[in-house]
Amino acid sequence: IVGIVTTGKGVTIHTIDCDTLESFYNAPERWLDVSWDAGVDTVEDHVGRIQVTISNEPGSLGTLTTVIGKNGGNIINLKITSRSVDFFEILIDIDVKDVKHLTNIIAALRAMPVISAVDRARSR
Known part of the structure; x- marks a missing residue:
């Protein structure tokens, strides 16, 4: 995530791949490095949403869910x-530890x- 100092609004938060950031390309003084306040000892899960295109064939959904489970993710929706x-x-909404996960x-x-x-x- 990135913070942008906006006149009259304070700081607005955007994901690093947000299209809005292009309009601030020539104003690096307005960019702030920000992060979620997660302590070192935090074991809290976060929800990651993915869009998947999968073959319509026997076993494909099983493969999908098995890969997510074997990699430590938990499907919640x-x-x-x-x-x-x-x-x-x-x-698919997946409980994950962080973005790297x-x-x-x-x-x-x-x-x-x-x-x-x-x-x-991405929610737009």
Whole structure:
């Protein structure tokens, strides 16, 4: 996350890949390094949301859930958002320790042949 000093508003928080940050490219003096206040001893889980495109074939959903579980993630919500003869698009909320944990799960999923695409889902 990144903080941007905004006149009249204080500091607004954005993810590093937010499109809004492009408008502040030439104003580095307005950028602030910020982070969530998580203590060293914090063991709190966070929810990561991913968008997955998976082959519509026997065992593919089992593969998906097994990879998430073997990588220490816990699925707390799963929603099929689109389906066709060949593919399903699924939104999945996963309990993870931090962004690195979520990134590792995404990498493991991308390595599976039944999975066509995996990305972090962004709320807009």
